[in-house]
Amino acid sequence: MSRAWAAICMSDAGLPNGADVVVIGAGVTGLSAAWWLARSGLAVVVLDKGIVGWEASGRNGGGASHYQSPLFAEEQRLWPQMDDLLGYPTEYARERIIIQRDPALLDHYRAVGRMCTAMGYPVDDLDSRQAQELVPLTDETCLGGIHLRFGGHANPQRTVQAYAWALQDLGGRVIQHCQVSTIETKGGRASAVVTPRGTIACDALVVAAGPQTEALVAPLGIKFPLAAARAEMIVTEPAPLMKIGGVDGNGLYGRQTLRGNLAFGGGPHEWISTTPEGPPGRPTSPLTRNLARRVAEMFPRAAKLNVIRSWAGVIENTPDGRPIIDRPADPGNVTVATMSGVGFGLSPASGHAIRDLVVDGACSFTDIAKLSVARFAGLEPDWRERRGWAA
């Protein structure tokens, strides 16, 4: 935030004194949770150091096909309804295709497809001809692929804003440029959050602040191990619309937007240090060229399209790459969440699970016990170095 902005925010006296639930982090997970909580009639305030969806939530591939998650069935149930439930467009589109030009990768994804089918999420194999029919931007270099008859994709920033607006329509508040400095406790429970603009009392607290979560909850005695990394995507000018825009492959994830742009990422990340203010920047690197090559290979008929921008996002990961969604016993009124780099698509369901934890103490629609923070109790202090994840 610029100093000018800080001055403006500081002078704003519109901070509420308290709320039933304060949510720290206006990313997709925190906002979905806030929206679910507001739907249950609770007074919710969401605080963010910056703007809604400004970090990884608004900068990602928009994929919504994460079969591995216990939240996936609920996500699949909810996504087709989200525009109506929220009242704002998310740009959701169904189904995905993964094409490959490398025989080993094709075999690998065929195996993933068989696994998904066995889990009850049907996947069809595509031969080269079928793949070319479904993905007209590719050509005969495409060996084939798989067609996921489930999942889909949506527009990240639009969806995050939709959650924020839907929350406001239910009486919730979103306060931007308001970084939480500390969490106050009283009688062993979180009692308020302290910001430079004032203190907000709360009955319950949700912390879904991305890479910043670790430092925020450490003083509460919650060990919340995270490592943050920068990842990159590129965007082309619009191509003719394909029937299914959610096409991955050739080492890439992404989508064709409903406008036609090809937005794709993948490949190496860079582990970086973040501060309570957030990441120190979100630069892209010459990796842009490696991404351009893979997009050109995957879509040879689009190879002459201009790349018109690139962007980077900063993403946190837990040591096993799996989410943490938990309400630890002590302090009993704090729910903590990170989706470990796979949060956007699962957001309709992650918010529901967090709502359930806050209100009922347990998730009503699926078992999430294996996503508890306790699994990291014995984690080595040098876990980042051991994985090569040190910044």
Add this chain to the structure above:
Amino acid sequence: MAADVHAIDGKIPAPDERFDLVVVGAGTAGTDAAIDAAKVGARVLLVDENPVPGAMIGTDVPQFFGGRATAAVQQQGRMVEQVFATNFRLEEAFEAGVDVRLGTVAWGLYVNGAAMRALPEPMLGIADAERAQMVGFDRLILATGARDIALGFAGWNQPGVIGAQGFALLLTRYEAFAGRRVMVVGSDRLGLETALLAADRGIEVAAIVEIADAIAGPADLAARVAAIGIPLLAGTTIAAASGGADGVERVTLTRMSDDSRHEVECDTIVLAIGVQPATELLEAAGAGPGEAIALIGDCAEARAPVSARLTAWAEALGRHATDDMIVCQCEEVTRADIIGVQPPRYLDRPAPMAARSLATLAADGPSHPDQIKRLTRAGMGQCQGRRCRDQVRCLLAKADGLPLDRVPVASFRAPVRPVPLSVLADWDERPDMTAGWDVWFGIPTQWTPYAVIGTPEEAEHVSGLGGNMHV
């Protein structure tokens, strides 16, 4: 300490070529700097994007060419000769040993910082029509000039509305301006010099329009303009531009004081309201100038109009436009769409959207032009926001009740010039880049189906399927 084979560290290749000095922009300042360095023995690369391919000119990249280039710009070979002929010092640069590359864009500047340490050294991405490459440098001089500030008015989104920089480029370096009679908007030094340049090149100047009550530029220039009979219309703004298939044919002007109107025939409206330094390479890199990177010429010296002046122009020009005026031409986003932060037309606009606006967004805390960009798509098109960036900023300042200089400018992103996928691509990728490539982080446990976690099958699953499971 283990290494993460999926991390980028060490995988970004060294630049394809290295120079003691790389200069971007072969205008006067850039060419002089290149020659001076070469004469004292430095190995110098001078790149210039001109001549810009005809197709790019048609999309108003890198300047606001306004659809007023002649067919000559489609002939790249002829244009290369033309660019040489109009900068006699390029010959001297060649003789001094400067590696001069025309028709070559500098699309990305990369320097290490707190959020990126993976570069082996600072480097600049360049590309001609065939291929891209990375060049290293001890020193980089950006002589990238200035870019036009475009502000909208009724009818501005048609051929014949052009920026002063684009106009000057077509007239002086390309000799390919397709208009005959122009109206100049703005009477600061830029506007007066633009009118004098036009007159000098045999282009008729119908008038200079100024919203203020008096001519804003230096008196001597105003006198020279008056002396050759160009009408100076102070206290006047544009009500509308109208025309036909080839764009602008006439402008309806209106007096600021009493809204009285009159029509003026012209085929081109030159927006000479102001310029911004063309520093997008630095901005996209998140870097400032420093010991190794210097700005010279217009990109160091050009000053955008002061906030109040630019705001006054935006309001005066926008006053007679309706809210269905297109602001972002690439994505066809109207002023009403931006004020209402509405989604693009191919999406439904459900009833609750009607209650949303820049003003309601402002209530959450100051918003950012990038947020407006992502919600409305204004600035997301092929011209990379060149024509609408300043307008969106003005609308946001107004909605937020802030002076313009308190509102950030929509961010610039590499590639700062559109570059085709096949040209930008690194076709000689390093083997370790290829070997360590994973769709996502390459954390196999991330993809373990939940039911399998903690079961005897888990290890088998993790080793069997590995990474690359992002779907």
